[in-house]
Amino acid sequence: MTLTHFVTKNAFRNKRRSLLTVGSITFSLLLLTLMMTIWRSFYLDKGSEDSAQRLMTRHKVSLANFLPEFYRQRIRSIPGVTHVVPITWFGGKYKDDKAENFFAQFGTDPTEFFKVYTDYKIPPEQAAAWQHDRAGAIVDEHMAKKYGWKVGDKITLKGTIFPMNLELTIRGIYNPPTSTDTLYFDAKYVEESVRWFRGSAGLFASLADSPQSVGRVATTIDDAFRNSPQPTKTESEKAFLLGFISMLGNVKAFILFICGAVVFAILLVSANTMAMSIRERTREVAVLKTLGFPRKTILALFIGEGVTLALVGGLIGSLGATGLVGLVAKGGGFFAGLSVTPGTMGVALLVAGLVGFLSSFAPSYTASRLNIVEGLRHIG
Amino acid sequence: MSAVSEIQNAGNGAVGNRNIVVQARGVSKIFRRDAFEVTALDNVSIDIAAGEFVALMGPSGSGKTTLLNMIAAIDRPTSGQLLVLSEDIFLLNDEQTARWRNEHVGYIFQTFNLMPVLTAFENVELPLLLTNLTQQQRRDHVTTALRLVGLGDRMHHLPRQLSGGQEQRVAIARAIVTDPTLIIADEPTGDLDSHSATEVLEILKRLNENFQKTVVMVTHDPHAASYAHVVRHLEKGMLLPIGG
Ligand SMILES: Nc1ncnc2c1ncn2[C@@H]1O[C@H](COP(=O)(O)OP(=O)(O)OP(=O)(O)O)[C@@H](O)[C@H]1O
Numbered sequence: 001m002t003l004t005h006f007v008t009k010n011a012f013r014n015k016r017r018s019l020l021t022v023g024s025i026t027f028s029l030l031l032l033t034l035m036m037t038i039w040r041s042f043y044l045d046k047g048s049e050d051s052a053q054r055l056m057t058r059h060k061v062s063l064a065n066f067l068p069e070f071y072r073q074r075i076r077s078i079p080g081v082t083h084v085v086p087i088t089w090f091g092g093k094y095k096d097d098k099a100e101n102f103f104a105q106f107g108t109d110p111t112e113f114f115k116v117y118t119d120y121k122i123p124p125e126q127a128a129a130w131q132h133d134r135a136g137a138i139v140d141e142h143m144a145k146k147y148g149w150k151v152g153d154k155i156t157l158k159g160t161i162f163p164m165n166l167e168l169t170i171r172g173i174y175n176p177p178t179s180t181d182t183l184y185f186d187a188k189y190v191e192e193s194v195r196w197f198r199g200s201a202g203l204f205a206s207l208a209d210s211p212q213s214v215g216r217v218a219t220t221i222d223d224a225f226r227n228s229p230q231p232t233k234t235e236s237e238k239a240f241l242l243g244f245i246s247m248l249g250n251v252k253a254f255i256l257f258i259c260g261a262v263v264f265a266i267l268l269v270s271a272n273t274m275a276m277s278i279r280e281r282t283r284e285v286a287v288l289k290t291l292g293f294p295r296k297t298i299l300a301l302f303i304g305e306g307v308t309l310a311l312v313g314g315l316i317g318s319l320g321a322t323g324l325v326g327l328v329a330k331g332g333g334f335f336a337g338l339s340v341t342p343g344t345m346g347v348a349l350l351v352a353g354l355v356g357f358l359s360s361f362a363p364s365y366t367a368s369r370l371n372i373v374e375g376l377r378h379i380g
Numbered sequence: 381m382s383a384v385s386e387i388q389n390a391g392n393g394a395v396g397n398r399n400i401v402v403q404a405r406g407v408s409k410i411f412r413r414d415a416f417e418v419t420a421l422d423n424v425s426i427d428i429a430a431g432e433f434v435a436l437m438g439p440s441g442s443g444k445t446t447l448l449n450m451i452a453a454i455d456r457p458t459s460g461q462l463l464v465l466s467e468d469i470f471l472l473n474d475e476q477t478a479r480w481r482n483e484h485v486g487y488i489f490q491t492f493n494l495m496p497v498l499t500a501f502e503n504v505e506l507p508l509l510l511t512n513l514t515q516q517q518r519r520d521h522v523t524t525a526l527r528l529v530g531l532g533d534r535m536h537h538l539p540r541q542l543s544g545g546q547e548q549r550v551a552i553a554r555a556i557v558t559d560p561t562l563i564i565a566d567e568p569t570g571d572l573d574s575h576s577a578t579e580v581l582e583i584l585k586r587l588n589e590n591f592q593k594t595v596v597m598v599t600h601d602p603h604a605a606s607y608a609h610v611v612r613h614l615e616k617g618m619l620l621p622i623g624g
């Protein structure tokens with residue numbers, strides 16, 4: 001036997017209580033790991049290299065306002081910009097209003113699309129087929145699988161913003177770095193049928209020549225249109241996507257609040273459990289001291305117990321979160337590409353260890369200072 | 381320091397100082413609780429020689445446990461001097477006192493006080509975890525101690541799988557596994573039936589006779605006291621004269 005062995009035996013001496021403590025830490029740490037993963041993906045992930053070089057230019061007032069088509073040439077002429085394509089939200093209905101039939105559809109320019117979206121992979125003959133069919137569309141691999149689509153399949157999208165239906169033929173299946181369930185088609189198709197849309201675009205996606213020039217290019221674009229009737233707002237693709245998330249409210253504060261509440265709650269729960277479990281063993285502590293266990297060993301034994309329980313809970317919790325995130329990410333859509341990194345797991349375990357330490361410190365310290373005579377006279 | 385040397389000089393009499401294990405001079409202990417004061421020990425002086433088997437008797441509350449606790453360096457006298465193994469244990473700091481107890485004293489309780497989560501073997505091994513012994517050495521010591529108390533075949537039982545007598549024998553094994561000079565037993569047979577009590581007393585006798593352990597035992601039972609060479613009586617915190 002070793003002292004570690006003794007610590008483990010004590011930690012799990014009361015099966016039901018240990019199970020409840022570990023369980024509550026498990027669920028808290030699962031939640032914490034999920035929150036940290038979302039935080040990381042929102043605010044720390046820079047996206048793929050190409051994504052970091054991509055800029056989105058939209059109407060300064062709102063996403064619902066269109067920009068003039070000619071902005072494309074002006075943006076293209078700005079030093080540091082290599083390619084520009086229009087991107088217009090179609091918002092059509094596929095089959096019905098069911099959530100599982102909802103996906104993004106954008107009108108764009110097929111001839112330049114893959115020059116901006118350099119990280120999207122597609123067989124060259126499929127890209128060419130799309131460029132040659134004005135009623136052609138490309139879909140990503142994940143959604144093709146989900147809806148059982150193959151190249152050559154025909155689908156209809158009922159217009160909601162635009163007074164028309166799109167009769168599209170799938171010409172290609174592309175593979176993005178992270179699946180987003182998005183369909184792209186030729187914007188000219190809409191322009192031909194909808195008179196008021198002619199010469200417009202929802203927004204422009206452009207590719208900068210290096211990640212370093214992104215900031216400068218963005219200001220130059222916005223400066224160019226500052227005094228026009230349609231001023232613009234340009235930001236990195238990542239920041240642009242984050243803009244959608246922030247429409248939900250102050251997500252940052254919300255995540256921080258949840259994380260704080262979770263950590264605080266488990267701190268209280270395990271502090272209470274540890275205090276109870278140590279107080280019950282007052283007599284045993286006195287016996288250990290009689291056998292010659294010094295204060296610091298007693299302190300280490302009990303803190304070790306708290307940390308062991310917390311770490312077991314933390315490990316199960318963060319592993320559970322890893323599995324859960326994996327499952328959700330497989331489902332694609334909003335959470336596609338989400339994963340629990342070893343770093344996030346490390347932070348979760350660190351938090352768990354800290355919770356174990358802090359929650360057991362006070363009662364362990366009291367136990368280590370216990371007066372042996374009082375402890376031996378203790379009944380219980 | 382002067383008090384200590386005084387005692388040491390005083391001890392250089394008929395009994396050689398090295399043979400005296402416990403030397404108490406005017407030891408008093410007063411417990412203060414709020415406004416109350418309890419004099420648990422009142423000016424107690426006693427010499428216990430190496431290899432002696434002393435029984436302490438006396439009514440409940442007469443200070444027997446308190447005296448044992450002083451000798452085992454678990455508690456400090458309010459006044460008076462106490463040398464155990466020629467050392468003024470109350471000059472040691474907390475950590476040194478703990479180590480001193482681990483090395484020199486084996487304490488046996490009335491209620492056994494084994495760790496319920498540990499097997500007999502592990503309970504006995506516990507005090508050895510504080511030493512520098514290797515795992516193999518620890519195993520040898522534990523096995524020897526458990527065989528000595530006749531529990532070689534119960535090593536991997538948990539306390540709740542043992543009878544009271546067996547539990548107390550495990551506790552004795554735990555007390556002797558570090559090979560201490562002094563064995564302190566506070567009513568070791570108080571919770572046992574007469575058969576188990578006799579077994580325990582026989583073991584203590586063997587430890588005293590064959591292994592030269594000095595034994596100080598508190599008991600209410602005259603049969604238990606008959607195993608001792610010397611029986612001393614405490615009354616209201618005062619030690620009665622021998623034969624008194
Ligand atoms: N920690 C303490 N705080 C207050 N009073 C104490 C404390 N320890 C002992 N006493 C008191 O000191 C006196 C002697 O107690 P002690 O435990 O030494 O008696 P005892 O002879 O061992 O009795 P028993 O046979 O019942 O075990 C008692 O009056 C007891 O109430």
Ligand SMILES: [Mg+2]
Nearest residue numbers: 444445446566
């Ligand atoms: Mg007593």
